[in-house]
Structure formats: structure tokens, C-alpha cells
Amino acid sequence: xxxxxxxxxxxxxxxxxxxxxxxxxxxxxxxxxxxxxxxxxxxxxxxxxxxxxxxxxxxxxxxxxxxxxxxxxxxxxxxxxxxxxxxxxxxxxxxxxxxxxxxxxxxxxxxxxxxxxxxxxxxxxxxxxxxxxxxxxxxxxxxxxxxxxxxxxxxxxxxxxxxxxxxxxxxxxxxxxxxxxxxxxxxxxxxxxxxxxxxxxxxxxxxxxxxxxxxxxxxxxxxxxxxxxxxxxxxxxxxxxxxxxxxxxxxxxxxxxxxxxxxxxxxxxxxxxxxxxxxxxxxxxxxxxxxxxxxxxxxxxxxxxxxxxxxxxxxxxxxxxxxxxxxxxxxxxxxxxxxxxxxxxxxxxxxxxxxxxxxxxxxxxxxxxxxxxxxxxxxxxxxxxxxxxxxxxxxxxxxxxxxxxxxxxxxxxxxxxxxxxxxxxxxxxxxxxxxxxxxxxxxxxxxxxxxxxxxxxxxxxxxxxxxxxxxxxxxxxxxxxxxxxxxx
Amino acid sequence: xxxxxxxxxxxxxxxxxxxxxxxxxxxxxxxxxxxxxxxxxxxxxxxxxxxxxxxxxxxxxxxxxxxxxxxxxxxxxxxxxxxxxxxxxxxxxxxxxxxxxxxxxxxxxxxxxxxxxxxxxxxxxxxxxxxxxxxxxxxxxxxxxxxxxxxxxxxxxxxxxxxxxxxxxxxxxxxxxxxxxxxxxxxxxxxxxxxxxxxxxxxxxxxxxxxxxxxxxxxxxxxxxxxxxxxxxxxxxxxxxxxxxxxxxxxxxxxxxxxxxxxxxxxxxxxxxxxxxxxxxxxxxxxxxxxxxxxxxxxxxxxxxxxxxxxxxx
Numbered sequence: 001x002x003x004x005x006x007x008x009x010x011x012x013x014x015x016x017x018x019x020x021x022x023x024x025x026x027x028x029x030x031x032x033x034x035x036x037x038x039x040x041x042x043x044x045x046x047x048x049x050x051x052x053x054x055x056x057x058x059x060x061x062x063x064x065x066x067x068x069x070x071x072x073x074x075x076x077x078x079x080x081x082x083x084x085x086x087x088x089x090x091x092x093x094x095x096x097x098x099x100x101x102x103x104x105x106x107x108x109x110x111x112x113x114x115x116x117x118x119x120x121x122x123x124x125x126x127x128x129x130x131x132x133x134x135x136x137x138x139x140x141x142x143x144x145x146x147x148x149x150x151x152x153x154x155x156x157x158x159x160x161x162x163x164x165x166x167x168x169x170x171x172x173x174x175x176x177x178x179x180x181x182x183x184x185x186x187x188x189x190x191x192x193x194x195x196x197x198x199x200x201x202x203x204x205x206x207x208x209x210x211x212x213x214x215x216x217x218x219x220x221x222x223x224x225x226x227x228x229x230x231x232x233x234x235x236x237x238x239x240x241x242x243x244x245x246x247x248x249x250x251x252x253x254x255x256x257x258x259x260x261x262x263x264x265x266x267x268x269x270x271x272x273x274x275x276x277x278x279x280x281x282x283x284x285x286x287x288x289x290x291x292x293x294x295x296x297x298x299x300x301x302x303x304x305x306x307x308x309x310x311x312x313x314x315x316x317x318x319x320x321x322x323x324x325x326x327x328x329x330x331x332x333x334x335x336x337x338x339x340x341x342x343x344x345x346x347x348x349x350x351x352x353x354x355x356x357x358x359x360x361x362x363x364x365x366x367x368x369x370x371x372x373x374x375x376x377x378x379x380x381x382x383x384x385x386x387x388x389x390x391x392x393x394x395x396x397x398x399x400x401x402x403x404x405x406x407x408x409x410x411x412x413x414x415x416x417x418x419x420x421x422x423x424x425x426x427x428x429x430x431x432x433x434x435x436x437x438x439x440x441x442x443x444x445x446x447x448x449x450x451x452x453x454x455x456x457x458x459x460x461x462x463x464x465x466x467x468x469x470x471x472x473x474x475x476x477x478x479x480x481x482x483x484x485x486x487x488x
Numbered sequence: 489x490x491x492x493x494x495x496x497x498x499x500x501x502x503x504x505x506x507x508x509x510x511x512x513x514x515x516x517x518x519x520x521x522x523x524x525x526x527x528x529x530x531x532x533x534x535x536x537x538x539x540x541x542x543x544x545x546x547x548x549x550x551x552x553x554x555x556x557x558x559x560x561x562x563x564x565x566x567x568x569x570x571x572x573x574x575x576x577x578x579x580x581x582x583x584x585x586x587x588x589x590x591x592x593x594x595x596x597x598x599x600x601x602x603x604x605x606x607x608x609x610x611x612x613x614x615x616x617x618x619x620x621x622x623x624x625x626x627x628x629x630x631x632x633x634x635x636x637x638x639x640x641x642x643x644x645x646x647x648x649x650x651x652x653x654x655x656x657x658x659x660x661x662x663x664x665x666x667x668x669x670x671x672x673x674x675x676x677x678x679x680x681x682x683x684x685x686x687x688x689x690x691x692x693x694x695x696x697x698x699x700x701x702x703x704x705x706x707x708x709x710x711x712x713x714x715x716x717x718x719x720x721x722x723x724x725x726x727x728x729x730x731x732x733x734x735x736x737x738x739x740x741x742x743x744x745x746x747x748x749x750x751x752x753x754x755x756x757x758x759x760x761x762x763x764x765x766x767x768x769x770x771x772x773x774x775x776x777x778x779x780x781x782x783x784x785x786x787x788x789x790x791x792x793x794x795x796x797x798x799x800x801x802x
Binding site for chain 2: 030032033038039040041114115116117118119120121169170184185186187188210211212213214216217220221223224225226374375376377379380381383384393395397400403
């Protein structure tokens, strides 16, 4: 009966029926503040990236690098200087016009000595940023850097206005299609459409980001219609139910999150490549994906995203072969196996995956003492203190294979040959040459069995079936709403 | 009386100082660094150090303790490490949700418990009394978060009368705010009402057996009159004690219900702050709760003294 009335009403209202122009997006974590240039929290970018703030370049939904505030650029033949032409008529939400000086200020602030930018390495190659005129910015480099355009697309490289710098954390002012409206701490952040946006006007007039940490509450909020879309839905076990319900669509895509069983390369017995190889062969990736992630996730054999054109499938190097694992352990001098620690941070991929991996390791003779840690403890003990044997973590930054060139990084992989490859990569500008080096780097770490490579984290989201334009994949952690609209 | 009040006041102040020392230094030994939490897995160590300096975390603990206490005496609770906002303002915002929720739940539980408890006590041993005992036993046994999830499933998902959670803010209308707190308050009130009804019932049954009630009956009062005029007033003392305890529990302990209904209350603030090692927020909230509990105890002490003259000399 209710449906009949609704249908009758819809007929009466006919073409005059107004389309819904606001959206409520659910997120599991609340951002600590709203300045993407001084913290690593993904939740910040999930609210402001491409919506409130823009950089010189930006990521498209497929991970490609597109022009952002820079409409075009020219690269000098030696690859040492980039000249960016800014778009005309771009204004910040406080009305100030975007000029080359704002770009100089933003990039200089990010790479300054006392900068608290969480991704300062993005700007390492930059020697100087200068304003040629109002709309032309020149970036000169210390050495050629093929990743510069990619690096400038990160949320940590967005352009801000100097006069707003003290209030960025609580009331962000950017150049994007939405401007900040309200933040009820603990509950929601509200954005409204910016009428003077330089680009194509967005279909939505208002967007609300609501923070629901409890998976059961997230389910109830979707079911009750309080939330229109939950792009990173926290409970994969409910997805089948949403899939069966015509009111919802389930979005399954890829992320930049390489989930790995990290091994402490600086600690016996993991300093022996034979032991690491044994661990790699002891793992049954598909069992971990099925058991911990309800089947969502793509197996990986190295630290690289499978959707990237430079990806090499190296999963065969570490296929599930317990017999081989036992032989390798015996060769390494551990015929009866050994005991080590397995320290797990809170996400379910780690906690559920950890139990499964522990039993797989037990099958080849490796006993693990499992410790569950909070994130803050994990950062202190494992990441900074390097006090662990094994741990499971997802590295969610895009294109982060460069961490293997940092010998003091928590898994302590110290390989001069790999470091040389990484230096070489940074100096190449040509995309196909870069891909060749990237492939060699992937092979190097896979053959050295630096870590156990498990799977690429899937992005599993739920949305009202009438919404279109949400990102299916997650080339960077963002909820870009510029192309989102209601279809009826 | 004045000397007694003064002595109580001194122990009140001492308790606060000791509490602040315990709170501050016990949190200091918890492993974890708020700056490392903020900067994630890719940050350079020097960027983390720069953030530590910016947050004032590079100073010695004793130095920070003095700065913290000095600020609090002037009403300044410091600045949150992660939110970069004044802690006092954050706590005040959350109190505007937690305090009304606690009062709402307390009012509901009292409104249910009083009539039920009195009704059962007046019919002691009857089938109705047994039914009350059984129902309240169930009310205590059922976990409140489970009851909350049932409420959401029925009233938010199936009937659509309420939102599944969240809080619109009082500035968007009183009734909207009250509506958002209704399901959480019911979920919180049910176990409290069950406890309170049982206390009410047994306290009343005890006083009904006292000599003064028999005297009242001998004077010619009906059982109902004797209960209302004489027994009820005396039975209130244990009931009021329980209500006082329940209030501080509801204010500080609603965290699970706040999670189920994703309400921006004090409990969730502390929970999140602990995870992020935003210790200055944790310290501020804990001190506020300590202050509240000590104040209530202080007032209760004074009230006892006012009622019982023997205590004033003690």
C-alpha cells in the first residue's frame, strides 16, 4: 500500500519532482583535523581531497594523473625544470584569487625544515619553486624526477592560501567545488557547493560525512537510510545481504593497499633468506583472503598494485608448498622449526588473517606467539622499536615500493642493489623506461623474499542504487564527489 | 558544622591533587606517541620530531604536568594533540550530549521503577509480584547493547520512526535532539530501571515490617495510607543512594551505547583519544569525572551531617 501511494504521488508530481541534491557519506574513522598537509590520517583526505582542496595535478578514478589547478605544463629537455601554467579564474573559498605565489608558498611550506608534512619525501627532488608571473610557476629539480607529476597529485601537496594557514585544521579553505560548512565533532562534517568554482559545476549542493565506527551501527544506518553511501564499508560479511537487496549497489574495487606479512629482516632467523622463503611457501594466500576478507582481495607476489601497468605477477615464486617450506627450514638449520612473535594491529585483515597464518605456519613447524596491539602500541613497538618477528599490515600509500630502499624502515631490508635501482628510477622520466626499472625492483624484493606478500586490499563499498559517479577503485584515499549525482 | 565542612573541604582538595598526579603519570607510562600516530607509515623521523616539538611533547613530563595543572586552575585544559582544538571546548560539546542523555535515562528509569517497585511491594508474594521479580531479573541480565540493537532493528530499520543513530545538535531544534536521544536513553534505562525497581521493592518491604508502620496501622490507617505516608519516605534513602550511583555510571559509562548509536558523547571521545594517544584529552575528561564524583561525595557528606547531628562532632 505504501508503495502504491508513493507511486501515485510520483505520478502526480511528474517531471516537477525535484532530484535529491544532497548526499550523506558514511566513514568509519573521523578525521583528527582537516589539514591534509600535516597528518597521514586517511580520513582527512577522504573528506577534503578533490572536494575542498586541489593540487597542481590530481588523481583520476583510475589512478591516472590529470591536470588539476595547473592546466598544462612543459618539461625541459634535461628533465630538471617544470613550468606549470595555472588555470585562469580560480578562487579560494574566501574569495582570494589563486596566483603563482600561493603555489610557491604551499610547496615551500611542505618541504621546509620545520614542516610537519607526513609525506615530505614527495618533495625531495625539488630544488626551488619560483613564480614566473601570476599564472606561471617554475619548479626546478636537484636531479630528474619521473614521479614529480604523480607526487604533486597527492593530498599532501594541495595548494593553500597563506592567509588561511592558521585555521586549516578546523575550517579548511581551498579551491575545490565544495566549501567547508560545519563540523560537529564526533558526528559529522558538512560541505556545501562553492558557487564560484572554476570547473564544471557539481550536481550535488551539499555533502555530509558521518562518522560511524561500529560495524553493526554502520549496517543499521545503511538499512535505515540514514547514510546514502558507505564507500569503505567496514563489515565484508554483510556485503552479500546488500548485494541481494535491490535498494543498494555493492562497489568492489581495488586500493593501493599491499597487505603483507612483514618479517624482521634484521633479526634472526629472518636475516636468513632461506627462512624467509620458507615462510613465503608456508602461506596459502587464497585461504587468508577467503577466511579473513570473505573472498575480497587479489593475491600479490610482490609489493606492487596489480592494477598498475608496471605490475609483474610473481605469485608463483611463493606458491603454497608446505613440503618445500619444511625442506628450506631444514637447510637453514631449523629442521624442527622455531618460535617467533606475530604482532597484530587492530584491522580485521590483521587479526583474522593472523590466526589463519599462524595455523599455516604451525603446519611447517613455525610456532608463533600472537600479540594483539592497538595502533599506537604497534607504531611504538613494531614500527619504531622494531621489536617483532612477524607482523601483518597493509601499506596503503600509492607507489610505495621505495620504502624498501630505507634500511632503517621497520622490516630492515638492507640491500645496496635495490637502493641503486630506486635512485635510478627517480632519475628516469620516460614512462616505459620507468616501468622496466619498476619491474626489476618488484622482482628483486620478491626473489629476496623480503616479506610474505599476501593480497591487495579490496575496496568494498555500499551505496544507494540511485547514486552514480562514486569511485569504484581507490587510487588514493578519497571520496571525490565531483562526478556524483542522483539518477532519479 | 563549619569545622566539619572545612575538614571535608581539605580532604576534597587533597583527593583532587592525588587524582591529578595518578592520572597524569599513569598515562605517561602507556606506550605510544601521538605524533607517530598522526604521521603514519611513510613519514620521516625528522617530521615526527618536528610535530612532537610543535605539540610540546619534547618537554620533560614534570614540566608538562606543572603546565597542565597551572592551565587547569585557570580553566584551560590544554590543546588536543590530534584535533588541535582546545580540550575544554571539546569536553563541553560532548557534555551537551552525555549529560542530557544521562538525565533522560535516569528520568525514564525512575519513572518506570517507582510505580513498579511500589506496586510489587504492596502485593508481596502475589503472582504480580513474581512477574515483576522475573521481568526485572531479565532486565538486568539482558546486555544493554543487545537491547539497543533490537531497538534499532525494530524502530529505525523496520518502522522507520527514528534514525538508527547520530545526533543532529541542539542548535537544530530541541525536539530533534530529544528524539535522537530517545532510543539510547531507553536502552540505557532498562537495566537501571530493573535494578531500581528491585531496590525500591525490597526497601519498601523492609520498612513495611517496622514498628512505626504497625503503629500507623494501629492508629487506623489503611495499608495503602500507611505505605504512602510512613513507609515510602523511609524506604527512599537506599533508593536515592542507588540513583546517585547510577547517575555517575550513566554519565561516564554510556560508551557502548554511544558506539551503537554513534552519538558524539564523552565516552566515545575518551575511547578515540586513548586509541590516538591524545593523552591530554584523556587526562582532561578523567579529571572532570573525578571532580564530579568527589563533588557529589562531598555534598553527600554534608547532607548526612545535616541529617545526623552525631556526624558533625566526629
